[in-house]
Amino acid sequence: MVFHDIDYNTIDEKQKLTVFKDISEGNCSGYVIRNFFDSALLDKLRDIFYQYPHEYFVPYDGFESLPRPFNFIFKTEQSDWKREADYIYTQLEKKGISEVFQSRMKKLVGNTELFFSSPQQAHSFSKSWSSLRRLQPEKGYFEVHCGRLFQDANKTFYNFFRNVANVDMQMVFLMIVDRPEDTVSDIDIYSANWNEVNEKVDAEYLKDRNGNVLALKDMEVERIQLNEGDILFFDEGNCWHAVPRFSGNKARMSFGGFVTQYREKDKVQFWV
Numbered sequence: 001m002v003f004h005d006i007d008y009n010t011i012d013e014k015q016k017l018t019v020f021k022d023i024s025e026g027n028c029s030g031y032v033i034r035n036f037f038d039s040a041l042l043d044k045l046r047d048i049f050y051q052y053p054h055e056y057f058v059p060y061d062g063f064e065s066l067p068r069p070f071n072f073i074f075k076t077e078q079s080d081w082k083r084e085a086d087y088i089y090t091q092l093e094k095k096g097i098s099e100v101f102q103s104r105m106k107k108l109v110g111n112t113e114l115f116f117s118s119p120q121q122a123h124s125f126s127k128s129w130s131s132l133r134r135l136q137p138e139k140g141y142f143e144v145h146c147g148r149l150f151q152d153a154n155k156t157f158y159n160f161f162r163n164v165a166n167v168d169m170q171m172v173f174l175m176i177v178d179r180p181e182d183t184v185s186d187i188d189i190y191s192a193n194w195n196e197v198n199e200k201v202d203a204e205y206l207k208d209r210n211g212n213v214l215a216l217k218d219m220e221v222e223r224i225q226l227n228e229g230d231i232l233f234f235d236e237g238n239c240w241h242a243v244p245r246f247s248g249n250k251a252r253m254s255f256g257g258f259v260t261q262y263r264e265k266d267k268v269q270f271w272v
Contacts, residue, residue: 001029001191001222003234008036011107018110019233020268024169024261029189029222030234036104037175037229041097045177045255048091049132056080062139066132067272085128085272086119092130113267126271130257137180140252141245143203144216147172147237147258148194164262165269170237171259173270176226178253183246185223187232192219194238206240216242233259 004022011017019031037045052066067084092098098116105114117126135141147170151158158167176186192206197214199207206214224232234241236258246252257272 001189001220003030003032003222003224004028005032005034007034008104008107013107015107016110017108018112019108020112020171020259020261021110021266023171023233023235029239030232031108032224032226033108033231033233034227035229036231037100039229041100042177042229044095044097045132046253048088048095049134049177049253051091052084052087056084062141063133063135067128082119082127085126088130088132089119089128098129109268111266113265115262115267115269117269117271126269128257128272129270130255131272132177133254133256134178135243135246135252135254137246137248137251139245142243144188144190144200144206144240144242146194146240148198149200161260166261166263168237169235169261171233171261171268172236172256173231173233173259174226174254174256175231176228176252177255178251179226179228180246180248180250180252182248183225183252185244186226186252187224187241187243189222189224189234189239189241190216190219191221192240194240197240 006017017031022028023030049066054064066088067081092101102114102116116129118129119127148168151167161167174187179186192208192214197206197208201207201213204216206216208214226232257270259268259270261268
């Protein structure tokens with residue numbers, strides 16, 4: 001696996017990075033862009049999260065998400081999800097984070113057009129382009145998974161989006177806002193790809209298309225370490241990955257979302 005590791009502050013205007021094109025065409029596994037956000041911007045993200053009335057949060061075991069995960073869009077909590085999506089979208093605009101993020105992204109994507117989901121776009125399936133998540137020590141983690149694993153569980157959503165986009169190429173951006181001191185890895189990305197490995201047996205084993213059971217411990221793995229303000233891009237839909245458990249007293253907060261290519265266009269949509 002090849003991950004390009006670049007400091008944002010060293011990117012020259014003449015340097016033509018094409019992050020999404022490189023990932024989608026298999027030229028690399030992903031990009032880590034260091035120092036994408038500074039401490040002032042991270043403080044604004046923290047304010048957005050902590051100023052939201054926490055009595056509204058869904059009590060997931062070990063983590064909170066604002067807005068709640070996208071698979072609730074077509075379920076009974078739709079009105080709650082819309083309220084949360086509207087809140088985070090509006091706050092990102094008011095605090096100038098959306099403008100900064102979009103401006104800085106232009107240095108990374110070449111000629112690719114960027115489309116950001118918003119509450120005002122009635123034709124869009126998503127009402128926000130990003131989310132904030134907080135994981136708690138010991139409890140907050142995600143077992144091995146990949147985006148395509150969930151397509152059957154969310155057929156209404158994916159069938160709607162499939163009309164305009166290549167949903168099988170679902171990339172992601174992940175930025176660390178608060179990083180616990182005892183974190184060894186922020187995300188583990190395994191060499192297993194959905195095209196060859198399409199079944200999860202349990203938290204430690206996967207199964208390939210020939211029925212062979214594969215142990216995670218025997219696979220090549222890239223353990224990505226991000227500092228606060230660093231951002232990661234990779235093919236979340238096809239690459240099996242996990243967010244490890246961590247210890248200590250400090251929660252882990254991240255800022256992120258999905259990035260999906262449009263069909264027959266050099267265009268991507270940011271959404272959650």
